[in-house]
Amino acid sequence: MNAETKIHEGGCFCGAVRYALTGPLTYSAHCHCRSCQRAIGAGFATWAAVAPKNFAVTSGEMTIYNSSPGVQRGFCSKCGTSLSYAGDDWTDYAILAATLDDPAFAKPTTNVYLSHQLPWVVLDDELRTYQQFPE
Ligand SMILES: [Zn+2]
Numbered sequence: 001m002n003a004e005t006k007i008h009e010g011g012c013f014c015g016a017v018r019y020a021l022t023g024p025l026t027y028s029a030h031c032h033c034r035s036c037q038r039a040i041g042a043g044f045a046t047w048a049a050v051a052p053k054n055f056a057v058t059s060g061e062m063t064i065y066n067s068s069p070g071v072q073r074g075f076c077s078k079c080g081t082s083l084s085y086a087g088d089d090w091t092d093y094a095i096l097a098a099t100l101d102d103p104a105f106a107k108p109t110t111n112v113y114l115s116h117q118l119p120w121v122v123l124d125d126e127l128r129t130y131q132q133f134p135e
């Protein structure tokens with residue numbers, strides 16, 4: 001790793017599992033697929049990926065759930081936070097971008113599986129916007 005490669009760290013809600021990304025992102029995308037919706041309990045999942053050699057768990061242990069054949073979804077067995085996605089036929093290792101300590105840098109560039117997009121997941125200028133939860 002050269003000096004210009006920034007290390008990005010992240011982890012689960014309770015702090016038991018910590019990880020580090022030691023290389024550039026290969027992509028960042030919103031995935032709308034039904035499996036991601038179910039796996040993380042949200043309308044879509046925002047993934048950021050690196051080359052597998054640039055991902056390491058630095059403390060604790062991720063539990064792996066095989067959500068489909070050849071697919072490994074990692075999560076913290078203490079607090080339940082979903083953390084990662086890897087596939088046998090995948091060249092990247094993906095982490096859920098919001099679990100990064102600094103998620104802002106992993107700005108998504110793509111939407112994938114829009115065929116599964118929920119009807120209420122829309123970017124609509126007419127929606128009310130709140131900077132925080134309304135009083
Ligand atoms: Zn945890």
Ligand SMILES: [Zn+2]
Nearest residue numbers: 031032033036
């Ligand atoms: Zn997905």
